[in-house]
Amino acid sequence: MSDTLSTILLVREALYGALVIALACSVLGVYVVLRRIVFVGAALAQLSSAGIALALFLSGLGVGGELTHHPVNMALIVTIAGAMFFGLGGGGRRGVPPDAVIGVTYAVAAAAGILLIAKARAGEAHDIFLQGNILGITQFDTLVLLAVAVPVLLVHYVFYKEFLFVSFDRETARTLGYRVTFWNLLLYLTLGLVIAYAMQFAGVMLVFNFLVLPAVTGLLLSTSMRGIFLVAVASATLSAVLGFSLSVPFDLPSGPAIIAVSGALALLAWAWRRLSPRH
Amino acid sequence: MTALVTFDKATLGYGRHVVLSDLSFEIPEGDFLGLVGPNGAGKTTVLRAILGSLEPMSGAVTVRPGLRFGYVPQRDSVENFPLRVIDVVLMGRYDRIGLGRRPSVEDKRRAMQALEHVGIAHLAGQQLSALSGGQKQRTLIARALVGEPNVLVLDEPTNGMDLVSTTSILSLVRDLHERDNLTVLMVSHALNEVANYVNRIALTLEGAFRIGHVDEIVNAGLLSSMYGIPVEVDAIHGHRIIVAKRGRVTGDIGTIPDRP
Numbered sequence: 001m002s003d004t005l006s007t008i009l010l011v012r013e014a015l016y017g018a019l020v021i022a023l024a025c026s027v028l029g030v031y032v033v034l035r036r037i038v039f040v041g042a043a044l045a046q047l048s049s050a051g052i053a054l055a056l057f058l059s060g061l062g063v064g065g066e067l068t069h070h071p072v073n074m075a076l077i078v079t080i081a082g083a084m085f086f087g088l089g090g091g092g093r094r095g096v097p098p099d100a101v102i103g104v105t106y107a108v109a110a111a112a113g114i115l116l117i118a119k120a121r122a123g124e125a126h127d128i129f130l131q132g133n134i135l136g137i138t139q140f141d142t143l144v145l146l147a148v149a150v151p152v153l154l155v156h157y158v159f160y161k162e163f164l165f166v167s168f169d170r171e172t173a174r175t176l177g178y179r180v181t182f183w184n185l186l187l188y189l190t191l192g193l194v195i196a197y198a199m200q201f202a203g204v205m206l207v208f209n210f211l212v213l214p215a216v217t218g219l220l221l222s223t224s225m226r227g228i229f230l231v232a233v234a235s236a237t238l239s240a241v242l243g244f245s246l247s248v249p250f251d252l253p254s255g256p257a258i259i260a261v262s263g264a265l266a267l268l269a270w271a272w273r274r275l276s277p278r279h
Numbered sequence: 280m281t282a283l284v285t286f287d288k289a290t291l292g293y294g295r296h297v298v299l300s301d302l303s304f305e306i307p308e309g310d311f312l313g314l315v316g317p318n319g320a321g322k323t324t325v326l327r328a329i330l331g332s333l334e335p336m337s338g339a340v341t342v343r344p345g346l347r348f349g350y351v352p353q354r355d356s357v358e359n360f361p362l363r364v365i366d367v368v369l370m371g372r373y374d375r376i377g378l379g380r381r382p383s384v385e386d387k388r389r390a391m392q393a394l395e396h397v398g399i400a401h402l403a404g405q406q407l408s409a410l411s412g413g414q415k416q417r418t419l420i421a422r423a424l425v426g427e428p429n430v431l432v433l434d435e436p437t438n439g440m441d442l443v444s445t446t447s448i449l450s451l452v453r454d455l456h457e458r459d460n461l462t463v464l465m466v467s468h469a470l471n472e473v474a475n476y477v478n479r480i481a482l483t484l485e486g487a488f489r490i491g492h493v494d495e496i497v498n499a500g501l502l503s504s505m506y507g508i509p510v511e512v513d514a515i516h517g518h519r520i521i522v523a524k525r526g527r528v529t530g531d532i533g534t535i536p537d538r539p
């Protein structure tokens with residue numbers, strides 16, 4: 001027990017970083033789930049990993065200078081470009097259904113990431129993009145994550161009313177003078193920012209998990225927006241803490257352990273809802 | 280009566296595709312206008328031009344400065360969010376509340392007042408998703424009213440409703456028009472329903488557009504010529520009944536055989 005505790009204390013910076021990612025992703029995830037754009041989250045995470053792979057590939061060739069020296073720069077550019085694309089409708093008006101465009105983006109970005117890493121001189125195992133390297137988070141990384149997450153969450157707190165309205169009923173919002181495209185783009189921009197930074201440490205799977213499962217748990221356990229946000233955040237942070245704590249004594253990879261806990265919480269929430277007489 | 284909205288030789292469409300051309304008409308203050316036509320005939324295009332989200336390709340659509348629209352969308356077009364009825368109604372005041380600010384006690388009082396006005400104050404704390412179609416429609420009407428509009432605009436308010444709910448919603452809209460002297464624009468594909476409630480009808484059909492008092496539009500000759508099929512107009516206890524005559528009907532929908 002004391003060995004486990006001391007090991008957790010050793011990786012506490014990683015836990016802090018995971019908690020910041022859990023918090024930011026779970027708040028944005030409520031919109032992702034309610035607006036039924038779950039796979040936009042997955043596609044953006046995959047685009048972010050492709051951006052990192054592109055940076056590593058170009059860096060190996062000695063191309064790009066500062067832009068490719070820090071892979072997060074390229075990940076940011078690619079992810080935010082993707083977020084803007086989806087925020088403006090994702091090309092769905094050109095005859096291809098929007099969900100098909102998301103699928104194409106996901107598949108192409110995933111393949112491009114793997115191919116670029118395979119040929120990158122500064123290559124790393126490509127599964128790092130799927131599983132992440134959450135244990136590698138340092139104090140500096142946590143501060144960087146906070147520098148991104150705090151302004152994003154502040155924007156979402158201050159403009160909650162605006163994000164809610166354009167997400168719930170964009171046509172009416174438009175008739176009341178809301179610049180719907182602007183608010184949509186801002187929502188997608190914040191989503192892209194959080195995903196691009198979180199992806200570096202948490203990997204595609206864990207980011208996707210934090211975007212979807214806590215919000216689903218919130219939807220199952222609560223019937224108000226405030227309740228869903230609170231349950232989503234509580235569920236995401238609990239998953240991060242429990243996942244970390246369980247991964248140490250059982251020698252499990254932290255990311256999948258956190259996802260397993262998230263899945264278990266969602267399952268419990270579903271069972272509770274099924275058994276609850278008021279539902 | 281002063282004109283709230285004026286169409287002056289306006290041609291409407293998307294890109295290079297013209298949907299309706301050379302429209303000239305006014306919506307005066309106190310009007311109760313039904314915008315009627317089948318799906319794809321251009322009702323939504325006219326509506327978007329009125330609401331300002333579509334610029335005319337040529338001509339002009341002028342809206343009186345400071346005019347506020349209370350828009351009631353098709354109830355299936357709003358997302359299925361976990362929101363209480365009162366929260367949805369409060370959205371109608373969001374633009375008055377201002378960016379980044381939360382609704383005040385006064386906003387909540389007005390939202391309750393709007394719910395009372397449409398007869399569902401007792402449902403304020405209920406989830407929107409738990410309501411019937413008619414109750415949901417009343418919630419959206421209350422949301423439009425809480426913004427204190429000059430014009431109430433309803434998009435297919437009775438779509439998918441049964442007879443009782445349809446009558447109840449149309450009577451409510453008629454009451455709002457008469458009691459509050461509210462200008463109302465109602466978009467619908469159901470000529471039979473609209474013809475018995477509104478004062479004027481604008482009929483759009485495959486590029487054609489006619490507007491006038493209900494009696495001018497709802498007559499067998501005009502409707503037969505616009506729809507391209509024989510149409511009969513009857514009345515039962517003062518209610519207009521519009522029916523297509525039985526027999527061979529040809530057109531986009533194919534041929535309906537004669538009854539034996």
